Amino acid sequence: MRKLIFFAIMVASSLTMFAQSLEDVQEKVNKEKYAEAQEKIDKLLLDPKGQKNPNAWYYKGIIYYNLALDSTRIKKDYRTEEFKAIRNITKWTQKM
Numbered sequence: 001m002r003k004l005i006f007f008a009i010m011v012a013s014s015l016t017m018f019a020q021s022l023e024d025v026q027e028k029v030n031k032e033k034y035a036e037a038q039e040k041i042d043k044l045l046l047d048p049k050g051q052k053n054p055n056a057w058y059y060k061g062i063i064y065y066n067l068a069l070d071s072t073r074i075k076k077d078y079r080t081e082e083f084k085a086i087r088n089i090t091k092w093t094q095k096m
Contacts, residue, residue: 021050025059034066054089061085 021044028037041060044050061082068078 022053022056022059025056025063029059029062032066034063034070037063038067057085057088061089 021040025037025040025044028034028040037059041056041063044056045060050056064078064082064085068082
């Protein structure tokens with residue numbers, strides 16, 4: 001019985017941790033802290049669960065779009081990454 005309760009608590013805590021990290025990304029985007037949001041979204045998308053979340057890809061597109069617009073940053077392939085994120089969103093919405 002203890003193992004079952006422990007397992008249920010672990011599953012519940014892992015689900016809330018995943019949701020919390022996406023909420024952290026949303027919070028950083030709302031505060032327009034795109035560099036910090038970039039770090040968090042990249043970590044989130046390394047996880048296989050995160051890769052299946054279309055909202056995570058949506059926020060990645062928003063973050064990289066805004067990073068590409070920032071004239072103070074060194075231009076990397078922000079536009080390419082943004083395009084890949086949007087392409088992943090369309091892939092996931094077609095499966096639904």
